[in-house]
Amino acid sequence: MANELEKQNAAAAAMEFVEDGMTIGLGTGSTAKYFVQMLAEEIADGLVVRCIETSEQTRRLAESLGVPLIPSEQIERIHLTVDGADEVDEHGFLIKGGGAALLREKIIANASDHMVVIADPSKQVERLGKFPLPVEVTPFGYTITAKKVYDALCSSGIDRPRVELRAQPGGRLVMTDGGNYILDCHCQRIPDAESLAARLSNVPGVVEHGLFIGIARTVIIGNEAGATVFEF
Ligand SMILES: O=C(CO)[C@H](O)[C@H](O)COP(=O)(O)O
Numbered sequence: 001m002a003n004e005l006e007k008q009n010a011a012a013a014a015m016e017f018v019e020d021g022m023t024i025g026l027g028t029g030s031t032a033k034y035f036v037q038m039l040a041e042e043i044a045d046g047l048v049v050r051c052i053e054t055s056e057q058t059r060r061l062a063e064s065l066g067v068p069l070i071p072s073e074q075i076e077r078i079h080l081t082v083d084g085a086d087e088v089d090e091h092g093f094l095i096k097g098g099g100a101a102l103l104r105e106k107i108i109a110n111a112s113d114h115m116v117v118i119a120d121p122s123k124q125v126e127r128l129g130k131f132p133l134p135v136e137v138t139p140f141g142y143t144i145t146a147k148k149v150y151d152a153l154c155s156s157g158i159d160r161p162r163v164e165l166r167a168q169p170g171g172r173l174v175m176t177d178g179g180n181y182i183l184d185c186h187c188q189r190i191p192d193a194e195s196l197a198a199r200l201s202n203v204p205g206v207v208e209h210g211l212f213i214g215i216a217r218t219v220i221i222g223n224e225a226g227a228t229v230f231e232f
Pocket residue numbers: 027028029030031032083084085086095096097098099100101102105
């Protein structure tokens with residue numbers, strides 16, 4: 001079970017990568033929130049950076065803390081992105097999208113010179129797949145897309161996968177910031193994340209999937225005393 005100190009220590013270690021003048025991608029989730037708060041404190045003390053958010057949730061947080069944001073269409077270069085993850089394996093491959101923000105998160109992380117992942121030890125896995133893999137799909141034709149996603153999972157060697165449309169506790173469907181749905185793919189174990197990523201990207205109706213392959217360069221795992229940094 002994650003504790004808040006582990007998340008805070010991961011976020012604090014990520015602050016070491018921040019330099020004056022940078023444009024920084026701000027991740028989404030409870031771990032990324034600590035980073036945004038710490039960054040806001042440094043900005044109040046004179047640090048000069050510009051930021052780009054990965055979700056409406058993070059935009060609201062950043063605005064409330066006085067963190068300067070620039071519109072995505074004005075972005076020329078992103079030096080650093082700091083974001084959480086739902087799972088991270090020994091290659092630095094990730095599952096993301098537990099907070100339904102995977103599309104913007106991937107656009108920003110993939111465009112960054114350096115993506116730093118911050119997480120607590122519960123996110124470290126030998127093989128990806130225990131956490132249901134989020135796949136963002138267009139509302140139009142989503143039942144057709146869900147069948148094709150199921151086929152892609154089976155073709156990638158996943159035994160009896162389950163594909164579920166994400167809903168809130170009251171039953172209302174979760175809608176992403178881009179107005180799409182999320183399919184949560186219960187895999188238990190993904191034998192080959194790279195081949196699955198390629199197959200999912202080929203399904204019409206799939207806007208993006210939560211496998212982040214070869215994007216993270218640094219993974220910081222917080223613990224109660226500090227943090228361990230892995231470079232890829
Ligand atoms: O991918 C994400 C949101 O889409 C988050 O980074 C991921 O869900 C981890 O969140 P948390 O730090 O709260 O565990």
